[in-house]
Amino acid sequence: MKTRALLFFCLSFIFLACDDEIDVFSDDPNLPVVYGVLNSKDSVHYVRITRTFRGEGNNLEYAKIPDSSYTQITNVKLEALSGSSVRATYTGNMVELAPKKEGDFFTEPNFAYEFQIPELDKYSEYRLSFDHAGNEVMAQATIPSKPSFVNVATFSVVNNDITTGNQPFYGNLIFDYNTASKGKLYLLSFVFRYTEFYQDGSSEEKELVMDLSEFPSQNISGGDKIRYRLNGLSFLSRLAALIKPDPNVKSRLVGNGTVILTSVAEELFIYQQATSGTGGVSQSNLNYTNVYIDNGETGLGIFEGASTIEATRDFSNFSVKAIIFSEQTAGLKFCTDRQSILSDNPSAACD
Template sequence: MQKFFLAAALFSLLFNSCKTDFDITSDWEDISVIYGLLDPTDTAQYIKINKAFLDKNTSALVIAKIPDSLYYQNLNVQLQQYLNGVFVKTIEMNQVDGNLEGFIKDTGIFANQPNYLYKTKEILDQNSSYKLLLTQAEDGKEVSASTEIINDFAVVRPTTFTKVNFFPGGVYKTQWNSAKDGKIYALTIRFFYKEVSFADTTLSQEKYLDWPIFSSLPSISTIGGQSMETDIDGDAFYTYVNSHLSEDPSVFRISEYFNFMFSVGGEEMDLYNQVTLAQQGLTSGSAQPEYTNVENGLGLFSSRFHKTIFNVPIDVHTIDSLACGQVTTHLRFINSVGDLCF
């Protein structure tokens, strides 16, 4: 029985092929696997590039530990910038060890040292598209993929000037306008609080909880400017806090503020999500399709955008509900006048 090993399986890049067809059962076919999400809000861009291959005679578990089997030795990696379809410039990407860049690769079946990535610190233009081009030095084989860059967008609600109230039994409505070239949206609310020692109130520690609200909300199109909104269940906030904090008699807690952290993914990411959901309905004996937007290779190349509304104030009713409500009173949050409720 042939043993198929996909070197970039850690990124779950077995997607449905929409442009490029491969016979993944042929012997020793060199298949490049790419994972890259360009982000104009980040200070550096990283692309993951691996090999996929077949071997009739060697266990995949053995090959997985050999770095030379996972990475190309001589690979030229470039980003080509286009504005309104017109070529602007070429950006060279340099090979780096992700372990030294702060992206520590987990131990497991794959070799974790080195963890090669391709990097550039070039500032991305939100109005441009970018083509990733890989050229192998040995035979000149080219692999490519393209994506639009997601633009900035407006968050209507909340703002840093309006207090958020997760009223028990009610809902809080957050609103924003969709981003140009953005398709799929996620929101996480970061709740900041302080823990103060009962024994010595000069001893305190700043902490936070990340509360996921939604992770795959699509816009109608990628044109941008669509009015989008979602209702957040007020009761869910107290349930989440209760399930993620433990009672600690040695401290009391002070509610501080929220950060609303929006993330946007490109159209390719939305297609990937759709294919993944479709695969969940396949029986175990079905041949699962593969998605890729990479020409002459496999993988996902898209863009993303992060936008955070910082320091959103908390309404006194939410502060008091945390302190005095039945679900969270045992967690010893103080109320809006600085008292405990038990």
């Protein structure tokens, strides 16, 4: 009988918000399962440690019982490495996180091991170790150097004033960046912020995340110069597709935007390729892992590093007008509080 474990994986590295479920299989009903991504942008890091399980009857029903996945482990620690030397040691504290989304597996309790490391990128290698079922389990993460943006300017969706009757002259959101050492995959996304005002007088700040590109670098030494263009028409069309008209919304105040770039280390890239079945990786590699047991066996899951940088900018006045009045987004009730726009366009004010 094959045993079953659940891993949560998301390339956005938002550990508490992973939606994708990956089934991994093993003949051993008590293998350690590790999931952890150390990101240099964070000062608090979480590593989830569970185990495979096997039960009689319906495995999905069995999986809803917390004891089926959590197991007693001891001596959970992280060691910062410089070559073969240990430079610092951090002890993991078990904490309960917010419940996961409803699904086949239990949603709470949701335990993980917490490590507080304010300057993660001070060292580039970290070794996780813990005792499980009489054996020591280890995994090692590489922290890529931080990539860098080049001249992120004010976000310009259009380059002319569409409120004067002119046809829009669409611009490009241009993101230039330099790759960094030990980074294999580069994930680019854009966050659009706005505030919704409701008919009952309440309001809520919102964020809309657009995944833009995934670039696997052939040069993990870094130094490559990469450019990504998001056309203004495409940007407005995405807003129209992702934000739906709502009769409870009176207006939506246009906010700013943030471009986010994450550099992923090589083991995590390989793991993602293997578990997703993409990139020419065979199905036999579905259980790819860098989790090792001192008895010569392997565990399951992945423990690796990433580095994220962000740049926040305002939209140009022409762009704010386009978001409010363009053919694509005019029905979404966008508005502004910028006096430089309202002086000539009073209808752009929020109700």
